[in-house]
Amino acid sequence: MKASQFFISTLKEAPADAEIASHKLMMRAGMIKRLGAGLYNYMPMGLRVIRKVEGIIRGEMNRAGAVELLMPVVQPAELWQETGRFEKMGPELLRVKDRHGRDFIIQPTSEEVITDIARQELRSYKQLPKNFYHIQTKFRDERRPRFGVMRGREFTMKDAYSFDRDVESAGRSYENMYQAYCRIFERLGLEYRAVAADTGAIGGDRSHEFQVIAETGEDAIIYSPEGTYAANIELAEALPLLSERGAASQALTKTPTPGKSTCADVAELLKLPLTQTVKSLVLAADETNEAGEIVKSQVWLLLVRGDHDLNEVKAGKLEGLKGGFRFATAAEIDQHFGCKPGYLGPIGLKREGEGSVKVVADRTVALMADFVCGANEVNAHYTGVNWGRDLPEPDVVADIRNVVAGDPSPDGKGVLAIQRGIEVGHVFYLGTKYSAAMNATYLDENGKPQLMEMGCYGIGVTRILGAAIEQNHDERGIIWPDAIAPFTVVVCPIGMDRSEEVKTAAHKLYQDLMDLGVDVLLDDRGERPGAMFADWELIGVPHRVVISDRGLKEGQVEYQGRRDAAATKLALADVVPHLQQRLK
Amino acid sequence: MKASQFFISTLKEAPADAEIASHKLMMRAGMIKRLGAGLYNYMPMGLRVIRKVEGIIRGEMNRAGAVELLMPVVQPAELWQETGRFEKMGPELLRVKDRHGRDFIIQPTSEEVITDIARQELRSYKQLPKNFYHIQTKFRDERRPRFGVMRGREFTMKDAYSFDRDVESAGRSYENMYQAYCRIFERLGLEYRAVAADTGAIGGDRSHEFQVIAETGEDAIIYSPEGTYAANIELAEALPLLSERGAASQALTKTPTPGKSTCADVAELLKLPLTQTVKSLVLAADETNEAGEIVKSQVWLLLVRGDHDLNEVKAGKLEGLKGGFRFATAAEIDQHFGCKPGYLGPIGLKREGEGSVKVVADRTVALMADFVCGANEVNAHYTGVNWGRDLPEPDVVADIRNVVAGDPSPDGKGVLAIQRGIEVGHVFYLGTKYSAAMNATYLDENGKPQLMEMGCYGIGVTRILGAAIEQNHDERGIIWPDAIAPFTVVVCPIGMDRSEEVKTAAHKLYQDLMDLGVDVLLDDRGERPGAMFADWELIGVPHRVVISDRGLKEGQVEYQGRRDAAATKLALADVVPHLQQRLK
Known part of the structure; x- marks a missing residue:
């Protein structure tokens, strides 16, 4: 290509709304041009990068045996009503009515449409496994689009969907895509990490995010520099930091802590290490009747060490909190603790029957002795607290905290480190979530209909541009890897x-x-x-x-x-x- | 590719809603799969054809010096309000509100967005000429989508837009695209014809449709088998079929023609050739005031030979009808002709002043002698009618009819033939319609802002599949040209x-x-x-x-x-x- 036959348009200054390096540099290099909030024209220079990224993805998807098709951008609401997502999804799902007043959506992904295709086209076990993908324009009406292509509203995504006859075969399809994704990110020339991720409400234990490593990344990646362990912070397992509970050596003492409502303040006042303190967090889970009215609320006290943070995803996996939870109201806290937040603790609570509080201790907290916690009295804390002696054992002991750098690695190899990443890909074992909702079955050897096991696999094509730049730039501009340079x-x-x-x-x-x-x-x-x-x-x-x-x-x-x-x-x-x- | 790694799904029977060969065959061959009215999944077999078509288009566009970019599917209404198209376009423009209630449209084409890009990016005459194109998903909310990909709602289109400093340069850009389109359709392996087309309200004389020849085509293509002349029926020039007006040889005679209200019936009754009769069509043009109220209506009588049809596009170019016209109401006809339709004619009309009728004769009619027309009296016609003797000369003589096969070719080479075609491409000289509406200017050598001259150039990518099949199939199925076969x-x-x-x-x-x-x-x-x-x-x-x-x-x-x-x-x-x- 000769420059005179191309279109080059660079800017000395980035526009004021560009906050991060990739956004600024893509605007300055003339890769993108803003059309509206979260909407960008891909200018000739940027489109060349997109086409190269798409080419690498397409090549590896085909190599992995996936078959490309193309599903429409505008999709009938009916299918989305079958899975309930038309109602359940928030305003990020762009809904539109056609000239006849019929409901449609602008696709954010295509689980419904591909499952509709599969239930019509994949009729026999002989046709399975099958993996279909497309590279298509997506729309997500972000409440606050920003960061250029990193959180745009319209974007290009490669989404693939696998259909298998059983869980075992679905596992192979998943592994096949996992390996294809590794090859894709290798070929893109990006430093990346595949991290185990939470599977949320769908369940199953197979979900990995593909994270491009960048200091400016939104996500915290937990990994073992000496081993192979890698997970996102929502999932990464926090082992107990004590091997066993020490014996009680101090007497339970109520100490005035006027105005010291945080663990850090209390530790400083009492000249104790922060690791000696315990943080109290009060949650509530509501039970509702068929009319959706709350009939009962259970209050929960979750305890993590003073230097640790509660992991809400982990909390949401506790029996009793799986159905959803919220932070307790001031009234609930007053009713159950007789105190306001900042001085709450597990001592003296009603632990059985009506109006009781369920106490959950993080694995580390459950092994602590002589610890410090709130006294359920304003401006007072207890020191020398010991399980069993001063209060009953916790109702539940569980991993409910975020890991921190230096925690032991769950694979037994050294300690964990944390780095920042940008999620650009996700492989996800869906199970029968969509096939059950849409009755997508195949006939097995005995002619019996069986639900298909599904997986979904996404790569944010346009987002890769932003991530590649966040990882590869200097004060003069972008430094593209060879494979995707314009x-x-x-x-x-x-x-x-x-x-x-x-x-x-x-x-x-x-x-x-x-x-x-x-x-x-x-x-x-x-x-x-x-x-x-x-x-x-x-x-x-x-x-x-x-x-x-x-x-x-x-x-x-x-x-x-x-x-x-x-x-x-x-x-x-x-x-x-x-x-x-x-x-x- | 091995079939076992691909996806092949054929049907013995086409679905009932498939009316034409291409729709039936694409469904049966598993090229497309219906998702909703006018919405199709492009299945793997069909997508391969699309990609090949896109590849040929892209290659020739690049060769012609056009530069590819990508504009969003979802576009802010503001730009469409600048040109007035947001209001003017009917319900085929899909409108949508985002979560904040702001108006957007799903793009049917991209004149507004590209003009917005051009007015920001093309600042100097040194940057012109420039031609940008993209291949993108379009949506047109057809009232009655049908014929598969031929009249779908969502479709893929290549649209290009040229920007030039003046009319002369714009002409070269137009010619460049015209030649590129010829190469594209050559390479696609399709029998096609580039036909001159009407430029409608925009004006200018440069517009060509690229028609794929097929018996089932919706459009009539007029061409000269011995020459190079080709135009669509809206535009094709109808020369007079008489070289000069013959002398009057018959007396004006009123003849009873009870119940014979068509030229064909009258000719049969009177045992005269149909070519001796003249057909009367009554139009009206309204003048409105600023409030949009009709203040005056002028009635027009248009005369074509009995075997000819009025061409409304040509009528719309007459001075006085350019602003729009309608067929006259029964009341207007009664008022001006004192008769009901079927027996109307040009004799005895008020031709001057308030309440007059303007008489337009087709070129051929103006040269006819001893002709037959309605007597403005129910159940009666005149024979032996002669201009000048029996009625004043027409106010206007113009080409106002459709050509018919056998008419002399306007290029002087033989006679015209008619064939059917499917429009798959269109090149159009836009002039300053959009640049004026959106103030898209560049600075000339003297630093003076000048409006850019624009052209637009579209190819219906997905429609080409349907057109190729209409042209190339037999009772067993599709016969793809080598270049675009899956x-x-x-x-x-x-x-x-x-x-x-x-x-x-x-x-x-x-x-x-x-x-x-x-x-x-x-x-x-x-x-x-x-x-x-x-x-x-x-x-x-x-x-x-x-x-x-x-x-x-x-x-x-x-x-x-x-x-x-x-x-x-x-x-x-x-x-x-x-x-x-x-x-x-």
Whole structure:
């Protein structure tokens, strides 16, 4: 491609609403152009990156035996009513009525439509397993779209759906996609981590997020640098930090702690380590009747060590809280603790019968001795608290906290570390959630209908652009991995209008690289060197060759990799072999 | 591709709602699957065709210097309000409100968004000309979607938009796209015709439709078999069929024609040729005040020969009817003609002043002598009518009729013929319609802002599938042109499970063709020969090779082109060269 036949539009300054590096750089490099809140035009430079990302995804999906089709953007509400998602999904689901007043949605994903296809097309066990995918425009009406393509409203996504005859086969389909995703992210040239993720309400134990590592990532990734363990913070298991409970050595003592309503403040006042304190969190779970009216509420006290944080996803897995929970109201707390928050604790609570409080201790808290907690009296805490002696054992002991860096790794290999990531892919074992709701069955060997086991597998195509940039940029601009750069090589002639030698050499190099199948751009715009270099460093083309009159006089051109500190002088004849070496 | 890794799903019967061949065959061949009215899933077999069509379009657009980008499906209403299309367009424009109640539309085309991009990005004459295109999902909420992909609601379209500094340059951009479209339809392997089309309200004289020739086409294409003239019926010029007006030879005579209210009936009754009669059509044009109230209506009488039809598009170009017209009401006709329709004519009308009728004669009618027309009296016609003698000359003589086969060609070369076509592409010179509405200007050499001259260029990607099938099918199924067939060659082994020789030969041929870059499918499903052949004839793969045990014993395989009457026996070693020859 020659620059004069393309469209290049760079900006010195990013618009004010661009908060993060990828958003700023994509706007400045002319990759995207804002059309409205969360809506972007993909300009020619950005579209080239999208097409390369799509090409890699498509190649690996096909290699994994998945079959591409294309489902509409506008989908009838009926199917979404079959699964209940038309009603259940919030306003992020864009709903629209056609000219006849019939309900439609703009697809955020396509579970319903693909299950509708599967229940009609996959009739026999002989047709299974099958994996269908498409790469299509999606819409999610985010309440607060921001960060450019990272949280846009309209975006491109690759979504795949597998259909299997049983759980075992579904496991193989899942593993197949997991491996395909690893190959995709390898080929994209991104540093990534596949982390075990929570499966939420659907259940099952198979869900992995594919996270692109970046300091600016929204997600915390927990991993074992010495082992293979990796999970997101919602799922990562927190082992107890004590091997057994120590013996009680202090007397239970009520201590005045005026105005000290946090563990940190209390520890400081009492000159005790924060790890000696226990934090009290009060939840409530409501029971409702068929009319949806609350008939009973159970209050729960959850205890984590003072330096730890409650993990609400883990709390939501406790028997009794699975159906949903909320934080208790001030009135409920007053009724059950006779005190206001900040001084709450597990001592002296009604633990049985009507109006009782269920006490859950984190694994570590359950093994603590001589600990500090609120006295259920304003401006007072207990010290020297011991389970069994000062209060009954907890009703439940469970992992209910977020892990922290330095926690032992669940795989027994060293301690956990935390890094930040951007979720760009997700593989998910769905089980029969959708096939049951939509009666998607196949006939087994005995001619008996059986529900299909499903999995879904998504990659945010446009989001990958943002994630790649968050991971790969510097103060001058983007640094694309070779595989997804808008152009792999840029040839920059200096003074092409003045020098026939420069013009000839530049065109020859351009043509030689084209002939070798290298995605090369010849910058024939006639820009000044400074502006030209600034453009390509901003746009992030990974390999640059500069051809100048002065260099040619010595038979030389300059090569510079986007991450290289300085340019390398090369003989004109060596530049193609050098590039071939670098592009390997 | 091996069939076992793909998805093939054919039907014996087409669904009842499929009316035309392409719709029936696409459903039966498993190319598309209905999701809702006018909404189709593109199944794997159909998507392959789409991708090939897109590839050809993209290649030729890039070759023509157009630059690809991607504009969103969901677009803010604000831009559509700037041009007035948000209000003006009917319910075929799908409107939607987001969670904040803001108006959006699902794009049917993208003139507004591209003009918004151009007015921001194309600031100087140095950046012009520029042509941007995208291939994107479109939605048009058809009142009555039907005919499968031919009149669907959601469809894929390639739309391009050119921006030029002046009319002359815009003409070159138009010609460039016209040539690119010719190359595209050549490469698609379709018989097509570029026909001059009406430019409607926008004006300008440059608009061409690209019509795929098919007997079932909705559009009438007028062309000169001996010359190069081609236009659609709305535009095709109708020359006068008489060179000069003959002398009056009959007396004006009122003749009773009881119950004969059509020219055909009158001609039959009077034993005169239909070409001697004149048909009267009464129109009215309203003048309105600023409040939109009708302040005055002018009645028009349009005269065409009895065997001709009025062309309303041509009528709409007459001075006085440009602003819009309607057929006159019964009351208006009674007031001006004193008669009811069926017996109307141009004699005895008030031709001047308040309450007058304007008389327009078609070019041929203006040259007729001794003609027959209504007498403005029920059950009576005049014969022997002559201009000048029996009534004043017409106020206007113009081309106001549809051409018919046999009319002289406007280019002077022979006579016109009519064929049916399916519109799949349209190139259109827009002038400043959108740039003026949205103030899209560039700075000229003198730093003065000038409106950009625009053109738009569309191709219905998904519609091409339907048009290609309407043109290329037989009673057994689809006959794809090589360039867009889902697979170019299918290798059909018979009894691969029983014969190691067949298996080896089939896999080797498959691999050899793959290595040559031929898009080949190996049918390893193990279907019976009859079912297998029926599938591939239905799906329309253009080249088939059958490998059987019996044939191999004689060292032979069978080749059959989809249009061939019978199979050709070939030595196994000759099949690859033979295919290469056929695929040239």
